[in-house]
Amino acid sequence: MQIAYREVEGRSPRYWALLGIIGLIALLGLGAAYYMEHHGHIVTGMTNQIVWGMPHVFAVFLIVAASGALNAASIASVFGKSAYKPLARLSGLVAVALLAGGLMVLMLDLGRPDRVIVAATYYNFKSVFAWNVFLYTGFFTFVALYLWTMMDNSVAAYGKYAGFAAFIWRLILTTGTGSIFGFLVAREAYSSALLAPMFIIFSFSYGMAVYLLILIAAYAWTGRPLGDAILHRLGRLLGWFVAAALYFVVVFHMTNLYFTKYHGVERFILVEGGIYTQMFWIGQVLLGSVVPMLILFNGKLRASRGLLVTACLLVVLGGLAQMYVTIIGGQAYPLDIFPGWEERSSFFDGVVHPYHPSLPEFLLGLGGVAVALAIVTIGVKVLRFLPESLADADVDPHAAG
Amino acid sequence: MTDNKTTPVDEGRRRFLTASAAMAGVAVAPGVVLYEIAHGKPADEPASHAVRWGMLIDTNQCQEGCDECVKACGEENGFGHGTRETDSQWIRKVELRDMRTGRTKSLPVMCQHCAEPPCVDVCPTGASFKRPDGIVLVDRHICIGCRYCMMACPYKARSFVHERITDQNPDVPRGIGCVESCTMCVHRVDRDQQPACVEACARAGHGAILFGNLNDPNSEIAKRIAQYSTMELRADLKLNLGVRYQGF
Numbered sequence: 227m228q229i230a231y232r233e234v235e236g237r238s239p240r241y242w243a244l245l246g247i248i249g250l251i252a253l254l255g256l257g258a259a260y261y262m263e264h265h266g267h268i269v270t271g272m273t274n275q276i277v278w279g280m281p282h283v284f285a286v287f288l289i290v291a292a293s294g295a296l297n298a299a300s301i302a303s304v305f306g307k308s309a310y311k312p313l314a315r316l317s318g319l320v321a322v323a324l325l326a327g328g329l330m331v332l333m334l335d336l337g338r339p340d341r342v343i344v345a346a347t348y349y350n351f352k353s354v355f356a357w358n359v360f361l362y363t364g365f366f367t368f369v370a371l372y373l374w375t376m377m378d379n380s381v382a383a384y385g386k387y388a389g390f391a392a393f394i395w396r397l398i399l400t401t402g403t404g405s406i407f408g409f410l411v412a413r414e415a416y417s418s419a420l421l422a423p424m425f426i427i428f429s430f431s432y433g434m435a436v437y438l439l440i441l442i443a444a445y446a447w448t449g450r451p452l453g454d455a456i457l458h459r460l461g462r463l464l465g466w467f468v469a470a471a472l473y474f475v476v477v478f479h480m481t482n483l484y485f486t487k488y489h490g491v492e493r494f495i496l497v498e499g500g501i502y503t504q505m506f507w508i509g510q511v512l513l514g515s516v517v518p519m520l521i522l523f524n525g526k527l528r529a530s531r532g533l534l535v536t537a538c539l540l541v542v543l544g545g546l547a548q549m550y551v552t553i554i555g556g557q558a559y560p561l562d563i564f565p566g567w568e569e570r571s572s573f574f575d576g577v578v579h580p581y582h583p584s585l586p587e588f589l590l591g592l593g594g595v596a597v598a599l600a601i602v603t604i605g606v607k608v609l610r611f612l613p614e615s616l617a618d619a620d621v622d623p624h625a626a627g
Numbered sequence: 628m629t630d631n632k633t634t635p636v637d638e639g640r641r642r643f644l645t646a647s648a649a650m651a652g653v654a655v656a657p658g659v660v661l662y663e664i665a666h667g668k669p670a671d672e673p674a675s676h677a678v679r680w681g682m683l684i685d686t687n688q689c690q691e692g693c694d695e696c697v698k699a700c701g702e703e704n705g706f707g708h709g710t711r712e713t714d715s716q717w718i719r720k721v722e723l724r725d726m727r728t729g730r731t732k733s734l735p736v737m738c739q740h741c742a743e744p745p746c747v748d749v750c751p752t753g754a755s756f757k758r759p760d761g762i763v764l765v766d767r768h769i770c771i772g773c774r775y776c777m778m779a780c781p782y783k784a785r786s787f788v789h790e791r792i793t794d795q796n797p798d799v800p801r802g803i804g805c806v807e808s809c810t811m812c813v814h815r816v817d818r819d820q821q822p823a824c825v826e827a828c829a830r831a832g833h834g835a836i837l838f839g840n841l842n843d844p845n846s847e848i849a850k851r852i853a854q855y856s857t858m859e860l861r862a863d864l865k866l867n868l869g870v871r872y873q874g875f
C-alpha cells in the first residue's frame with residue numbers, strides 16, 4: 227500500500243508561535259553558553275570535584291535518546307514490520323535532531339569551545355571520546371543515507387542496507403556513550419562493563435518516549451489523523467523497554483552489592499545520598515519506571531492519550547533523573563585514595579562533594595533540547611517526513627482494531 | 628628556554644642546595660643522604676627514555692600541619708593559595724587517620740606521573756601526554772577543556788581553570804578553560820634544578836621528598852626504593868606511578 231507523505235503547512239500562527247518559543251529557548255541557551263565562555267566555568271556550579279555538571283546530564287540524555295529514537299525505523303526496516311514503515315522517516319529525523327542538540331550542549335560546555343576544530347583534527351585513538359567523534363559523524367551519515375533511501379524512489383532499493391547500517395551503528399554509538407563512563411576505572415560508581423548494555427536499553431526507552439511525544443504532538447497540532455492501534459502498539463513497546471531498563475538497573479546494583487569494594491558507593495546512591503538517593507528512588511524508579519509501567523501495561527489506561535503522554539513525559543523525567551544520579555552522583559561520592567584511612571584535605575578529599583547547578587548551565591541544557599525540537603519542527607515543514615494520515619485503516623488494515 | 632650555561636645565580640643556588648641537602652641528610656638520619664641533585668638535560672636535547680623522573684615521599688618525615696610544599700608550588704607555578712572548590716590545587720596535604728587504630732599520617736598528594744596514565748588514555752585530542760622521561764603534562768594549546776582526564780584520574784590530581792588568569796609565571800603557561808596539574812616543575816628539571824616542593828620541604832628542614840631518576844640504579848631514589856619498602860597509591864590499578872610513598 228502506498229503511503230502519502232506531505233510537509234506540514236507551517237503557516238498557521240500556532241506553527242510560528244511554536245517555532246518562536248523553541249527559538250527563544252535556543253537563544254537563551256546560546257546566550258548562557260556565551261556567558262559561561264566569557265566568564266569561565268566559575269559562573270556554573272561545576273568545580274574541580276564535580277567536573278561534569280548539568281550540561282552533561284542533558285547532553286548525554288539527548289545523545290542516548292537519539293539512538294533510541296531510531297527504534298521505529300529499525301523495527302520497520304531491520305525487522306521487516308510493515309506497520310512501522312510510515313513511522314520511519316520521522317524516527318530518523320528525531321534521531322538526527324536529538325543527536326545534534328546533545329552535541330551542541332557538549333561542545334558549548336567545553337572549557338575552550340573555540341577550539342572545537344582541534345577536536346576534529348587531533349585524535350588520540352585510545353580515547354573513547356575520540357571514537358565518539360567518529361561514532362557521531364557516522365550516525366549522522368548513516369541516518370541521512372537511510373532517510374534518503376526512504377524519500378527518493380530511485381535509491382529505495384538500498385533502503386534495507388542503509389537501515390541495517392544505521393541500526394548497527396546506533397548500537398555501537400550507545401555502547402560508546404556508555405563506555406565513556408565504563409572506562410573510568412578509578413570511579414567506583416562507573417567501573418562496570420554493564421554500563422554499555424545498560425545505556426543501550428536506556429536509549430530504547432528514552433528515545434521511544436521522546437519519539438511518541440513528538441509524534442502525538444505533531445499529529446494533534448496539524449489535525450492529521452493518528453490511529454489508536456499504532457499508539458497502542460508503540461505504548462506497549464515502550465512499556466517493555468521501561469521494564470527492561472529497570473531490570474538492568476536492578477542487576478547493576480545487585481552485582482555491585484556483591485563486591486565489597488562497591489558497598490560504599492552503593493550505600494551512598496541507594497540509602498544515604500540525600501538528593502541522589504531521592505532522585506534514584508523517586509525520580510528514576512518510581513516516577514520514571516513504575517508509574518509509566520502501570521500505565522503502559524494496562525490496555526485501558528494506555529488507551530487514554532492523556533495518560534500515554536503522561537507516561538512518556540515521566541519516562542523522560544526519569545531519564546534525566548537517572549543521568550543526574552549517574553553523572554553527578556558518581557562524582558559526588560569521594561574517591562577512595564587511601565582505603566582504610568579517613569581522609570581530610572584542603573582539596574575536599576574524603577567528603578561528599580556538593581553541587582549546586584547554576585541557571586546558565588540549566589539554560590544551556592534546555593537550549594540543546596530546543597535546538598533538537600527546532601530541527602524537527604523545521605524539518606517536517608521543508609521535507610516530507612510525516613504521512614498525511616496515520617489512521618489505523620491507512621497504516622495497516624489487517625492490524626487495525 | 629634558557630641556554631645551557633649556568634649563571635652565577637644558578638651557581639649560588641646550587642651551592643645552597645648542596646649545602647642544605649648535606650644538612651638535611653645529617654639532620655634526618657646520619658648516613659642516609661635524603662637529597663640529591665637531579666641531573667637534567669641540556670635544553671636543546673629532547674627528553675629521553677633513559678631517564679624516568681620520580682619522587683619518593685617519606686611519610687615519617689612529613690609533618691602534620693606543614694604546607695611548605697603546597698605554598699612553594701603555588702608561588703612557583705603562579706597560582707594563589709585559594710582553597711575554594713574551583714581553585715587550582717596541584718598539590719595538597721592530606722591528613723589521614725587509620726580507621727582501626729587511630730594512627731595519623733600527613734602527606735602531600737600531587738599528580739603521580741603514572742607510567743600508564745589514565746588521563747592520557749582518555750584525552751580526545753592528545754593534549755594530555757607523557758614525556759619520554761615520565762613526566763605527564765597537558766599541552767595548553769590543544770586542550771579543549773573537556774575535563775575527561777579529571778574524571779579519569781584516580782588521584783584527583785587535576786584542576787580546571789575556572790576563571791581568567793592574570794600574573795602568570797612565563798615559564799608556566801596557564802589559561803582559562805584548560806586543565807592543568809603538577810608538572811614536576813618540568814621547567815626547573817630541564818634546567819637541572821629540583822621541583823619547587825622538594826626544595827621547600829628541604830628548606831623547612833623536613834627533607835621528606837626525594838626527587839631523582841628512577842631508572843638510574845645508582846641514584847639515591849632508586850637505591851632507597853630498592854632498600855626500603857615503599858608503596859604506590861591505589862596500587863591495585865597497576866599504573867606504575869612515578870611518585871612513591873615510604874613509611875606506611
Ligand code: SF4
Pocket residue numbers: 737738739740741744745746747763779780781782783784785808
Ligand atoms: S596521577 Fe592523574 S593526572 Fe597524574 S598521570 Fe596519573 S592519571 Fe594523569
